Structures are given as structure tokens and as C-alpha cells.
Amino acid sequence: MDKLNTLDDWLAHCERLHPHAIELGLDRVRSVATRMALRFDCPVINVAGTNGKGSSCAMLEAILGQAGYRTGVYTSPHLVHFEERCRIRGEIASAADLVPHFARVEALRGEISLTYFEFTMLAIFSLMATSGLDVVILEVGVGGRLDSVNIIDADCALITSIDIDHTELLGADRESIGFEKAGIMRPGKPVVVGDPMPPQSVIAHAAKVGADLWRLGHDFNFSGDKQQWAWAGRGRRYAGLAYPALRGANQLVNASGVLAALTALRDRLPVTAQAIRNGLGMVELPGRFQIISGQPTLVLDVAHNPHSVAALAENLDAMGFYPCTHGVFGAMADKDLAQMLARVNPMVDRWYFTDLPTARAETGADLMARWQGLNTRQDAHATVFADPVQALQAAVAAADPADRIVVFGSFYTVGGVLKDGLPRLFAPHAAPGHHASSTQT
Known part of the structure; x- marks a missing residue:
């Protein structure tokens, strides 16, 4: 094998490794993660959904950063540079910091073939696990149940909108797709569902696994006028909030789910109303309206x-x-x-x-x-x-x-x-x- 010195070398290597761009299933990637002893010693929030995942991750990151927490965020895909997929304490990871972790995945995967997505995800998780973080935010790639990110148990799952996409992998209707998204739920852990009309498969799966379901319109809600908005849910209320810096009417639904997730984790990751205001006011994410x-x-x-x-x-x-x-x-x-x-x-x-x-x-x-x-x-x-x-x-x-x-x-x-x-x-x-x-x- 040619010597792999740069991030570009490693990315080209990853593209050559596996015949399929996407191969759903956790066995291979979980085996390599076990060999790497990969784990996060802090709360983890997994974010799945059809649309709104990137915006929700960015809002969580901004608010938790304003609250003083050392954040790590994994998102995919990227817009321009691969390094955008990993942010540590609000900054995009450097190529130089990532390279040793690609080498670590290669050294430990042995005979196991990994897709580009799986290999790069493990390398980023390895960097994040050694970065002294207080909270990790992970965007699920496709679906949830069989997506590689699901090897990590979430302390809180956030499911944004559920709509028709990737039908060849997830199914042709919202019920089938909802079941796949619901796979990131864990027994006894909160799951926030921000879709105003979630498929019955999502609600049923929460009951089946014993997750703590938070539903928009049932466990939390929001209201607003042209100047400001308010949020209320399970013993917590925020009034007089400025609209998120991310533009678009749909961002209020995303922000509402984010506040529910933070409320669900308030015992482990308390945030102030001021951190919420500052975070929502400064969040940015190119390419979203x-x-x-x-x-x-x-x-x-x-x-x-x-x-x-x-x-x-x-x-x-x-x-x-x-x-x-x-x-x-x-x-x-x-x-x-x-x-x-x-x-x-x-x-x-x-x-x-x-x-x-x-x-x-x-x-x-x-x-x-x-x-x-x-x-x-x-x-x-x-x-x-x-x-x-x-x-x-x-x-x-x-x-x-x-x-x-x-x-x-x-x-x-x-x-x-x-x-x-x-x-x-x-x-x-x-x-x-x-x-x-x-x-x-």
C-alpha cells in the first residue's frame, strides 16, 4: 500500500476500499469500533430525520457552547471541505488532527471492509473521543436503525421531520421510514420527536423499547408572533425568545425540538435562558436558506x-x-x-x-x-x-x-x-x- 501522509491520501484510500457507497448494517463497523475501544465519556445526542438535522445539530452546538460546554459535532455530508464533518469546540477539525485517527482505523480494522462513510466516521469519532469533550452531538446519515452512527448509544435521541427520501433503502412510505428513524431510540432514555404529525411507527417503537417519548404538541410546544416566540414543555418555559439566526419558518420547529432535547438532559447539561438566547442568535450553517x-x-x-x-x-x-x-x-x-x-x-x-x-x-x-x-x-x-x-x-x-x-x-x-x-x-x-x-x- 502506498504511504498515506495527508487527509486527501486517506480519503482516496477510503474510496477504493469498498465496492458500495452505502451498505446499511452495523456488524462490520461495530466490530472495528470494539477493537478501537471507542466510547464517549460524556452525554451523547443523536439526531435523525429527513430534513432539519444539520440545523438542529448547529443549534444544539451553539447553545451548549454558549453555556460553556466543550462540544463535539459530527455531521455529514459536507459542503466544500471534508473537515467540515467534525467540529470540536465550535471549530472545524484540522486535516492534521484527523490523519492519525485514519491510521488508527486502518491499523485495527484488519480484514474488515468498511465503506467510505464507515471508515471516515470511525476516524472522526476517534478524534472526538480523545478531545476532552463535555457533550457529543452526532448527525445520523441515512435512516437510523442500520446507520453506522447508531453504534453509539444516545443519552437523548432527537428525530426531526420524517418524510419521503432514500426510498430504495428506507421504504416507500412515512411509516416504513419512521420505523428506520426510530431505531436510534434507547430504553429508558428520552427521545424527542419534532415532527408535528409523526408516523405511528415512531410512537409504537418508543413504547416497545421503553423510551421516554417527548412529542411536539403533547410534551412541548411553541408559539410566536412576528417579533418573538416562546417555548414550554415538562416543567420548563422560555418566553421572549428571538427567532433563530438560521432563516426560514421551518427553523422554529427545529429550535423547538432542540429546546426539548436540552430540557430532557437538564440534569446532566444544565443551560441558562441566556445561553439559549445567545446560541439561537448566533447560530450559522451555510446552505440552509x-x-x-x-x-x-x-x-x-x-x-x-x-x-x-x-x-x-x-x-x-x-x-x-x-x-x-x-x-x-x-x-x-x-x-x-x-x-x-x-x-x-x-x-x-x-x-x-x-x-x-x-x-x-x-x-x-x-x-x-x-x-x-x-x-x-x-x-x-x-x-x-x-x-x-x-x-x-x-x-x-x-x-x-x-x-x-x-x-x-x-x-x-x-x-x-x-x-x-x-x-x-x-x-x-x-x-x-x-x-x-x-x-x-
Whole structure:
């Protein structure tokens, strides 16, 4: 084997190791974790769901950091740089810090074959386990029951929205998908369900394993007006809260679940109302309805399934009037593309469909053909491009200063723009570049 010196060397090695990008099941990864004696000596919060996981992890991290706790966060996928998948005490891990832990996984895995996701996850967990943390926040990748993250027992499980996605792996309906998400529950431990209408499979599984179920609308709730919002649940109440710094109406549902999780863990991780206010006020996460001010206005959103695209459409509608909306769109072929396009089509005047650098992606030409197959607006216009940066360049060239450009459909689409396009095209207003979570959706 060639000498592996850098993080890029190790990532290339991981890509060569296993024939499948995703192989659900815990036996192989659990065996290697056991050999590594991998464990966390602090409370662990596991976060699963279809949408809202990254935002919820970021809010938990921000609030707990403001409360003085040493936080560790694992998220996936990443937007631009692999290191974004691991944050220690609010800072993205360095490549140099990660390299020895990749070597440790390699030394101990022996004959066991690991996927890219499994190998890299174990390396990050190894770094986190040696970092003297007070709390660990883990984002579940796909599903829950058979996702590699589920080798770690959660002291509190948080399940965000449950909707149709990854049907080839998780099932074709919300009940099947809910059952998979519910797999992160543990007997006697709190599980917060932030979905306002959870599948019955989630509620049934909590009862079956004896988890302490916290349901939105039953065990906690929130209310608000245009200025502020309030939260109440199980002996704790917060009033006069400012809205989370992450934009979008859906973020209040995410924040409500986060406060329930923190309340459920208050005996082990007490936080003050001030830490909650400060944390929600300063949380940031690129690519989640991220608005970059300038002329034209730029909106970046990793929405990549019908549920998240519907939320994006509502948020775009709430922005007010723009003479022309330009949509840069690239997406995976296994998504419900017709529904995604149909939801946003009424508000996009010019489309810029793009290829993406992965075999899983639909081509820009096929995306345009799908769009043309809709009952499209006669006044709309569409073009195809080889990559997201070229698409964004064309949108910038065509847009008037008062217009709006929306980049969405995949982490690859937004990540490609953040990596190569924004520094050149929007340099004075460039997004917070290095704080994120993507290369699979």
C-alpha cells in the first residue's frame, strides 16, 4: 500500500476500499469500533430525520457552547471541505488532527471492509473521543436503525421531520421510514420527536423499547408572533425568545425540538435562558436558506427532496417581490424530481439546469426535459450547463441588480458554488465559507 501522509491520501484510500457507497448494517463497523475501544465519556445526542438535522445539530452546538460546554459535532455530508464533518469546540477539525485517527482505523480494522462513510466516521469519532469533550452531538446519515452512527448509544435521541427520501433503502412510505428513524431510540432514555404529525411507527417503537417519548404538541410546544416566540414543555418555559439566526419558518420547529432535547438532559447539561438566547442568535450553517446580500440577491439552499423544497418555496415567497427569479438547479437522479420542480416552478422565471460531478446525479439535459414535461409557464426560459459555477455565472450575467438567484437541489450544487463560484462572483459578500455540512445528497 502506498504511504498515506495527508487527509486527501486517506480519503482516496477510503474510496477504493469498498465496492458500495452505502451498505446499511452495523456488524462490520461495530466490530472495528470494539477493537478501537471507542466510547464517549460524556452525554451523547443523536439526531435523525429527513430534513432539519444539520440545523438542529448547529443549534444544539451553539447553545451548549454558549453555556460553556466543550462540544463535539459530527455531521455529514459536507459542503466544500471534508473537515467540515467534525467540529470540536465550535471549530472545524484540522486535516492534521484527523490523519492519525485514519491510521488508527486502518491499523485495527484488519480484514474488515468498511465503506467510505464507515471508515471516515470511525476516524472522526476517534478524534472526538480523545478531545476532552463535555457533550457529543452526532448527525445520523441515512435512516437510523442500520446507520453506522447508531453504534453509539444516545443519552437523548432527537428525530426531526420524517418524510419521503432514500426510498430504495428506507421504504416507500412515512411509516416504513419512521420505523428506520426510530431505531436510534434507547430504553429508558428520552427521545424527542419534532415532527408535528409523526408516523405511528415512531410512537409504537418508543413504547416497545421503553423510551421516554417527548412529542411536539403533547410534551412541548411553541408559539410566536412576528417579533418573538416562546417555548414550554415538562416543567420548563422560555418566553421572549428571538427567532433563530438560521432563516426560514421551518427553523422554529427545529429550535423547538432542540429546546426539548436540552430540557430532557437538564440534569446532566444544565443551560441558562441566556445561553439559549445567545446560541439561537448566533447560530450559522451555510446552505440552509442562506441569503447573501448584494445585487442581485443570492439564496443558497441544499433542499434536495419534496419536503425541503416545499419549505424553500414558502421561504422564497415570504421574501417579497423580485422582478425576476433565476433558479440554478442540479439534483440526484433518485429524487422525486417532478414534485420538486413542480413546487418551485411557479416562482422561477429563468432556469439554469446543471450537471453535477457524481454518477448519481441527473444530467442537466434530463432535468430540463423533466421541466419541459411539466405544464410549464410559457414565459419561462431554461438553459443547461456543465457545472454549477458555469450556471451561476450565466445567472449573474443575465440578472438585473433587483433580481434574485436561487441555487438549490443538492449539497453538490450549493457546495460547487461555495467552493468555486462565490469567491469570484460575489467576493465582497462571500458567505461564511468554512462552517458546514455534503457530498452525497
